[in-house]
Amino acid sequence: MNIALIGYGKMGKEIEAIATSRDHTIGLRLDSANTIDNADLSNIDAAIDFSVPNSAVNNIKACLSVKLPIIVGTTGWMKNFEEVKDLCIHTQGALFYASNFSLGVNIMFNANEKLARLMNPHTSYNVSIEETHHTEKLDSPSGTAITLAEGLIKNLSSKSKWENKETSEDGSISIISHREGNVPGTHSVSYDSSVDNIELKHTAKGRAGFAIGAVVAAEWLPGKKGVFTMDDLLEN
Numbered sequence: 001m002n003i004a005l006i007g008y009g010k011m012g013k014e015i016e017a018i019a020t021s022r023d024h025t026i027g028l029r030l031d032s033a034n035t036i037d038n039a040d041l042s043n044i045d046a047a048i049d050f051s052v053p054n055s056a057v058n059n060i061k062a063c064l065s066v067k068l069p070i071i072v073g074t075t076g077w078m079k080n081f082e083e084v085k086d087l088c089i090h091t092q093g094a095l096f097y098a099s100n101f102s103l104g105v106n107i108m109f110n111a112n113e114k115l116a117r118l119m120n121p122h123t124s125y126n127v128s129i130e131e132t133h134h135t136e137k138l139d140s141p142s143g144t145a146i147t148l149a150e151g152l153i154k155n156l157s158s159k160s161k162w163e164n165k166e167t168s169e170d171g172s173i174s175i176i177s178h179r180e181g182n183v184p185g186t187h188s189v190s191y192d193s194s195v196d197n198i199e200l201k202h203t204a205k206g207r208a209g210f211a212i213g214a215v216v217a218a219e220w221l222p223g224k225k226g227v228f229t230m231d232d233l234l235e236n
């Protein structure tokens with residue numbers, strides 16, 4: 001496949017290494033100085049966007065307008081998700097979005113929902129989420145932490161929203177975000193009672209796990225129409 005990389009930072013470079021090791025070519029590398037607005041997208045089979053929150057929507061629209069399948073890992077643009085989804089369906093395009101492309105985190109998403117169902121009757125436990133990332137991360141909380149919170153809200157009848165701070169408000173889940181060093185991404189969901197603590201935790205050891213998932217999604221998406229995520233990829 002001939003792949004366009006939209007965003008050529010830490011993730012873009014990691015994806016390039018994985019894609020070339022799987023015999024793909026990189027036909028285009030876009031960044032803040034060389035954006036999609038002036039790019040020639042002909043001869044590209046799929047675009048992979050790991051850029052910045054405020055450019056993702058424009059990048060997706062540009063790819064949909066020329067029927068180029070696009071895989072998006074950029075986080076922090078979810079307020080526009082419904083608009084983008086409608087456009088994808090209307091244009092019969094192909095869009096793949098995941099807040100986290102690592103296999104381990106997607107197993108954690110599944111385990112998080114199962115554990116929440118088990119914990120639902122046990123109201124003596126208070127649930128909270130913590131995430132730690134490197135200091136250059138622009139969005140907070142992480143897209144992964146938001147997906148974990150949504151999994152809790154779906155399965156815990158006592159919870160209906162999340163806040164990106166320590167909160168004891170009824171119905172609210174605390175998401176505590178830390179920004180330090182070069183941490184690629186650590187997430188934990190913790191249930192605390194007066195007698196014990198139960199913790200579900202994922203620690204990324206580097207960025208390769210995210211990059212492999214994004215390249216596998218790029219191999220899977222062409223030829224499909226609609227909006228897809230990791231559940232669709234992992235089930236097939």
Ligand SMILES: NC(=O)c1ccc[n+]([C@@H]2O[C@H](COP(=O)([O-])OP(=O)(O)OC[C@H]3O[C@@H](n4cnc5c(N)ncnc54)[C@H](O)[C@@H]3O)[C@@H](O)[C@H]2O)c1
Nearest residue numbers: 007008009010011031032050051055073074075099100101
């Ligand atoms: N979904 C996942 O699994 C996952 C994993 C890691 C990171 N991320 C997300 O991916 C994004 C990128 O992360 P990173 O660590 O590579 O960041 P980074 O800062 O290292 O790289 C960002 C890149 O985007 C480029 N860019 C800026 N404006 C642009 C524009 N208008 N058009 C094209 N490119 C533009 C920058 O020049 C840079 O090359 C972030 O949103 C991060 O949260 C997602």
